[in-house]
Every structure is written in structure tokens, then in C-alpha cells.
């Protein structure tokens with residue numbers, strides 16, 4: 001007998017599909033697969049097959065296990081009998097080692113050889129978890145080495161799949177507690193539909209479906225949900241990542257999968273934004289301005305079906321700083337604290353530098369207020385290249401001196417190290433940050449309506 005620690009460590013193998021399956025078995029049987037009797041496993045297998053043979057599920061199974069026993073429609077083919085035969089064989093093969101020279105590619109235990117000598121192929125085992133394996137020849141002529149336990153788990157995995165863009169998608173999170181709560185939600189969806197006899201219809205999704213046409217939005221939806229609902233349950237560890245493996249095993253897509261991932265830094269940003277109901281509202285408001293125009297005939301809400309520039313940019317590691325300023329209304333679109341979270345967690349700007357830029361912007365705001373010089377802010381906004389921007393900052397520093405302030409607005413060292421470090425290429429980011437902060441500080445003054453969009457450029461000859 002293995003001791004408990006090792007058993008827990010051995011519970012999951014690190015492959016998203018196998019782990020989804022192991023978790024599905026655990027939730028269905030109320031105990032881990034290693035602790036289930038063969039009878040218990042056969043009972044949940046019977047229920048699984050009953051589910052997979054429904055019209056609603058067979059459509060999904062076609063994408064996951066094409067040509068499998070679950071969806072053979074040849075005349076006189078005994079789908080139920082053949083499927084049971086396959087699953088029962090795997091159950092009977094659990095923990096059997098047969099001097100097989102191969103080892104399971106998922107868990108490293110001795111591989112299982114089927115009674116009929118046929119190999120395990122992609123139609124029974126969709127491979128998505130590791131690029132090492134997805135690069136296998138799509139035909140899998142010699143099949144893959146897999147143990148009976150992992151092969152059985154894979155059959156159960158679709159129970160915890162999620163529908164994105166009409167395709168079954170395996171959800172993976174490095175926090176298994178979150179996966180468990182998510183898995184319970186999947187089972188709730190399935191049990192509800194079973195009760196209502198919904199699965200007799202082909203138009204219903206077998207797999208848990210919340211109606212997301214956009215995989216990116218689905219990914220963020222899971223992140224938003226996780227960071228609110230699961231945070232309340234105290235499950236978040238702050239190192240989470242969520243990955244969606246969108247499976248298309250049926251079509252001639254050689255990889256069979258498209259991967260969408262929220263890395264930990266973006267996840268932490270999302271967690272921070274979702275902590276306060278107010279920030280959350282601000283964030284959703286901001287998102288709502290950046291959906292692509294949707295199909296007017298579609299009943300689904302825009303946030304489920306339409307492309308969102310902000311989500312896309314976050315996943316592509318492109319800056320969304322420009323979306324935080326509203327130049328028409330002369331106000332920030334979100335509170336400064338969210339800007340700070342974004343710069344620190346997503347853009348990797350260090351805290352000190354963010355603080356220095358904020359302090360400078362605050363002094364610029366004081367200077368503009370004291371001089372009642374709204375034009376200055378327009379000049380800062382309209383600087384289109386680095387020399388012009390630098391010049392505008394110099395003019396503000398001069399204004400500050402003219403006000404008779406004791407200390408300079410910023411020391412040369414601070415200016416060089418934090419505002420404009422040697423890499424000038426990101427001056428635009430600094431400009432955006434200053435403008436966002438000025439909008440926040442000076443919104444009342446700026447919205448008094450006297451500011452003119454087109455101001456004559458002040459001659460800068462005296463600067464030379």
C-alpha cells in the first residue's frame with residue numbers, strides 16, 4: 001500500500017485531459033479512481049455510455065473521439081455493447097502489468113496492451129497537453145503507449161469539458177481546488193439536463209455550455225468567474241493560470257487543438273480588478289466600449305459572441321494603456337489604481353517608477369491649476385514624438401519655477417532614471433500615464449468646457 005502523500009501526488013499526472021478525466025471520475029464516484037472498486041467504476045461507466053449515446057452528446061463526441069464506439073452508426077453496430085466492452089476491459093486492466101516494454105506517456109507506469117492487439121489511437125486519446133506529444137504523426141500508425149488508468153480517465157474527461165465557439169474545450173488550471181469547483185458546475189449542468197430529458201435533442205449542447213462564441217471571451221469569463229466566485233470560497237493562491245484547449249479532433253487540423261492561455265500575470269491583474277465591486281463595474285464598462293459590432297439578429301449578449309480588442313491585446317501582450325484615457329470627455333476610463341495594477345502586473349513596470357510618474361503628473365496638475373493654464377495639458381496630449389513631448393515637459397518645469405516653488409518639480413536624476421530612462425522607446429507609455437493621471441486630477445477643470453481642441457502651438461524658440 002502506498003502512503004497518503006505519495007497517493008495524493010500520484011492522483012494527477014499533469015496532462016489536462018487525463019487530469020480532467022481523473023477528476024471527473026472522482027466527482028462521479030465520490031472517491032479517487034484508485035479507491036474505487038471495479039463494480040463502482042463499471043457503474044459510472046454505464047452511466048457515462050448512456051450519456052454519450054444521447055443525440056446531444058454524440059455531436060460533441062464526434063469532435064473528441066471521432067470513429068469511436070460511442071458514435072458508430074453502421075447497421076447492426078452495438079454501440080452500447082462495444083463501448084461497455086472497451087471501458088470494462090480498461091477497468092479490468094487497471095494495475096495490471098504485463099511486462100510491456102512501453103511506458104504510459106502520461107504517468108510513466110507500464111503501458112496497457114489491448115486484448116485484441118489494436119493500438120490506442122488519436123480517436124480514443126486526443127492529445128493536447130504537451131507539444132511533445134501533439135507533434136506525433138496525426139495518423140498514429142503505431143498508436144500511443146498509455147496505461148489502462150489514463151486511457152479510462154480520458155474517456156471521462158469530456159464530462160468536465162466546456163463549450164467555446166461551438167467546440168468542446170478542455171479547461172486546465174494549475175489550482176486543482178478551482179478545477180474541482182468548476183467540475184461541480186459541469187456536473188450540475190449535466191444533471192439538470194438529464195433531469196429535464198434535454199439530451200434527446202441534438203440542439204442542446206451535451207458539454208457544459210454558457211454560450212460563448214468567442215474563445216477569448218470564454219477564457220476571460222472563466223478568469224472573471226474564478227476571481228470572484230472562487231475567491232469568495234478562499235480557493236485562490238494567486239499563482240493561477242487558466243488554459244483552454246479547444247479540441248477539433250475530427251477535422252483535418254493536424255494539431256487537433258487550439259490553445260488559449262491566461263498567464264499568471266494577467267490572471268493576477270484580473271483578480272485585483274475583480275476584488276472591488278466598483279473596480280469590477282469600471283472594468284466591465286471599459287470592456288463594453290471595445291466589442292466589435294455584433295450581429296444585430298443574434299439574441300446572445302455581445303460579451304459572449306463578439307471579439308473584444310482589450311481581451312485580444314491582453315492575450316497578445318499588446319498595450320491597452322490607450323483605452324484608459326478618454327480624450328473626448330477628458331477623463332480616465334478607469335480609476336488610477338487599476339492603471340497601477342495593469343502597469344505593474346501586466347507591463348512589468350516597477351512600482352517605484354509608476355509612483356515617480358504619478359508624483360510628477362500630480363505636480364504637473366498643481367502647476368496647471370495654479371497657472372490656470374489648460375492649454376498646457378493640450379500640448380502634452382498632442383505631442384506626437386519624443387522631442388516634442390520632452391519639450392512640453394521642459395515648459396512645465398519652467399512654469400513650476402516661475403511659480404516660485406522651492407524645490408524643482410523633479411530632480412535630474414529622477415527624471416533620467418524614472419521618467420525617461422535610457423530606453424526612450426516607451427516614452428509613449430509615460431505620456432499616456434501622465435495624461436491619464438492629469439485627466440483624473442483635473443477632470444473638473446477640464447470639463448468646464450472652455451478647453452479648445454485646436455490651440456495654436458506656442459513658439460518654442462526661447463527654449464533653445
Ligand SMILES: [Zn+2]
Nearest residue numbers: 104107147150
Ligand atoms: Zn498512465
